[in-house]
Amino acid sequence: MPTLNKIRTAILRGQRPVSDTLALSRLRTALTLFFALDGFLFAGWVVRIPAIKEQTGASAGGLGMALLGVSAGAVATMMVTGRLCQRFGSHPITVAAAFLMSLGIALPPLTHSALALGLVLLVFGAAYGGINVAMNSAAVDLVAALRRPVMPGFHAAFSVGGMLGAGLGGLLAGHLSATRHLLLLTAIGLVVAAAAGRALLAHPAPGRAPRTGAAPETTGGRTTGRERRLIAVFGVIALCTAYGEGALADWGALHLEQDLSARPGLAAVGYSAFALAMTVGRLSGTALLERLGQTRVLVAGGATAALGMLIGSLAPTVWVAFAGFAVTGLGLANIFPVAIGRAGELAGPAGVAAASTFGYGGMLLGPPAIGFLADWFSLPVALTTVAALSAMAALIAYATRRAGVPTRG
Template sequence: MTTDTKLAARRGRLAVAAMFFANGFIIGSWAPQIPLVLSRLGITETTLGLLILVFGLGALVAMPWCGYLMARHGSRAILRVFAVLSSFALLLVALANNLWLIAPAMFFLGGVIGAMDVAMNTNAVVVEKRLGRAVMSSSHGFWSLGGFAGGASGGLIIQSVGHLPHAGMVTVVVFAIVAVAIGMLVEGERPAAQEHARFSWPSNPLVYLVGFMALFSMIPEGAVLDWAALYLQQEMGSDIATAGFAFAAFSATMAAMRFLGDGVRNRFGAVATLRVSALIAAAGMLVAGLAPHAWLAIAAFAFSGLGIANMVPIAFSAAGNQDGIESGTGMSVVTTMGYSGILVAPSAIGFLGERVGFAIIFVALSGLLVVVSLMAGLARSADFVAHQPAE
């Protein structure tokens, strides 16, 4: 590799990290906006849950379409487009003042965020090939840092100047990050133009069980993102600034553990790491649901983030290394199942939360995480990653 090629790859690594941060910053900034949608539109938690479902559907529609576009234009071009569009998406939601406007705005927000997510993950793989070392775990760490920054600052800014100026500030910050990073992105080889075979579902049942592990790992993450702030505000009486720290603390611990995750997994193995991580996450979620006051719940959400941080990356690695299944096929099944947990399941949680309260839901979610711990042996194929050449 020439010096210029190495420099371009390193710049590409910084650029894709910036994209992950920007994407996480938008999601983190959206979290403290969620409770205000109830008051400013005068809707119920069930209606808000349906709007969040629209967000999820937008993402699930856009994700495969993004893959189709990347096959023809490459990840760099598509990431550039959706990163720019994502910069303005939260502002559109904040400007919407009735259900007829906010529903399409939510679909757009979910669509561009989801498509950007696929494109930046694909571009991270390109960077890994250029550098000859893994960057995916730390890339997701930058996403969590962005989520922390957006969540921690969002509640304070909204309380000080209102939801609309906050959305405008988010737009300016994200667009500035994207504008700087966009020219440094690297491009991989594009597939030759050809008729693409239709997707076929694999017959190996193990890949679907791994998919359920990813699903059970991501449902709690989606619940914290979409409902933790409302839980603290309505059931514990906290103000909006305090409520915003729930997802911020969760994201902060996830970010820290994701930067450490590769080393932990290489030392202890994927199965042991997943089993202990799931139990840590379950304990945190249980305490959050039983907490008598807001700050203990915030601390519990932070503790849960330590466990959840590396559960999904391990599940994805296991999916990509299943015997007898193409890596891309296994990955597509597990990512689709997993992302439905963070994009679609929270709408059902909102429906139930309105009727039974969110405390009991977070207690129930700890049970899902215990199930993941019991299923951890299915992640044995992820240990293949530990045998890759060291940096």
Template sequence: MVGARLAVFVVFALNGAAFGSWAPRMPALAESLHAEPGTLGLALLGASVGMVLAASFCGGAVARFGARLGIAVPLLAGAAALPLIGLVDSIAMLAAVLLLLGAATGVVDVAMNVAAVAVERESGKAIMPVFHAGFSVGAMLGAGVAALAASRGWPVAEHLTGVAVATALVLAAVVRAVPSTVSATTKSEPTKGGSLARRPVLWLLASIALCSAVAEGGSADWSALLLVTEHGMSQGAAALGYAAFSLAMAVTRFAGAWTQNRFGAARTLASGAALASAGLLTAALVPGTVSGYLGFVLAGTGLAAAFPIALGLAGEAGRRPDGSGGEREIAFVSALAYSGFLFGPPVIGGIAQLTSLSVSFVAVGLITALIAPAALAATRSLARERAAADAVTTAVPSGTTSARR
């Protein structure tokens, strides 16, 4: 029987495989639609809008109905939307399909992180990076199949139909083992979005995830086109650039839990930001096939810990005395982070239209470096919140319940 930890890992992998399957086919779509980088960036905006809107409003629903249902329904809806990407005949249609796919992905992302936090709390150890390694493994496999499909000239619609069917079958095998996460407290607690917005630690964690999202999204959406136009690779070889990025991220995330437990969240995030920034600058500025692949390997390695640690800390910031909570905090941070996917694609495409994709990736590398100071500030802010909350809990007389959060 599948355990909860493995089930959640597989769900992360399925979400990554879906994304890794369609993003590397952008060169084929650009060619079939005769789209320039700036126009294609506007179409990619559809997925980002869907993700931001869904993540902004799904926190309460995931808290009420549980992570299991929050994963199953939108993941199946997203799988059904995948083949439509290969059937579009205009930029407007592509944007509409990506809007639907992005909305489904946004809900799944919040729900699977809530499930991951529940498993992490049960284990008593920091293991969020391991679950996010599942996303990277899935993205790597999806990108690998996409590279094969591109090199063999498979139609995008047929390729993505196969991905959709495989997603539904694997989900059916593991969904019952995903934690429900429904409790009496989460079902009855009202939404407190205003109070969340007044907490500096959540804004700092969101900025970390946002910078990571810009870099991850830029690598996913534009790495293949960068390697084709600036490094002279074929479409099949260029698609392997994102596969290398995902492989490096997956391997690093498997070790990320140990690194976080050994060196702490702040040091892990800051050192990763420096490495990722250096990798993106290498991919942007150093010509040649080897430097292109190496740059994205370094970027994947450095970014590996950013998103999982930020969301794990967001869940910890929302933890209640009974061990539940964190759904709305994760949704809050996720929604703000997804704005990186929202403005990232059109900004990168716009800069490329005016200059080149190399200049765009230089900008992304500089944005990635901002993770380091945000990480230091966020961990200090969370420590202050914990100390204040512990003081309040200690002051509450025995037999009563603290009103914290």
């Protein structure tokens, strides 16, 4: 009876029973591992792009076309993944996509032409797009159950994974071939996916409580025209900022090597500086959102990223470029999580899928665009487009500040 009384008292006070709290905590830990694994594998791939470029003999434009395979595979599967999550649940889809991504990362070093590289990157891209929609959908449900804006924390795990993946890549670049390095990442990925997947599948996704004042359409399967327009706005904001993340991931190391004469190991650390700064920004994201609100976080973040990327792309030395990359990471840190989270609040997995298609489309279409611009002008000039789009994201967020989207916290 004392236990029952404690549960009853907790419910009356708006608190959760201990069993529910433990279940949510385990779900949060499992999802955090999947976000970290996603960043770890993706960063492990991107720091070996210079080696893959040399192996295939591709030009900057040819490499850009090959990288389009990641974009095509991801964008093609995102909307499908949203529907699969609605039908089968976001947890099983997250686990399946993690296994596919772990296997797909071993394929690029087995190719010897830009065409073959582009084809195998379709598989890697499909898994990358699938896991990002599925785990973000699961995170939106968990954030709603926790009733706190903790979405930046999950994306901080992605950044931690990216930092570790890039750091490990920098350490191994001079000792292991790209083939052995990426096979090692496959083994790590399969082990983590199996362990975290077991915990994720053991708990069903928490139900999403209706928002206060929400119309019936926002809590069901159909969205209103106004909500679809808002989702598109969030998607464009995500696109503008994710473009920068993808550009730094795929071209940052090459910029440091090619334009600033950095050694391969030091060039790989450049992405780690960006990922570390983004991690710091996201770890403080919940506190910033609770204190400043979403509009101020979005506007300040976009402006900061624009300034940082101008410094990073036009820097005269490696160390100034590192500083620019770090400032860019701080600026971009919380924009993408906020945009994806708000779209998910509006329409569940369908909203996450739609905004993610915009956002990850920007992340994955950006690198090929940078490649073409680098061929026509130069790589530093091409990277200044990241600053332009970051500033655009800030302007869009400010212009739509009175769109009437309800906020929490």
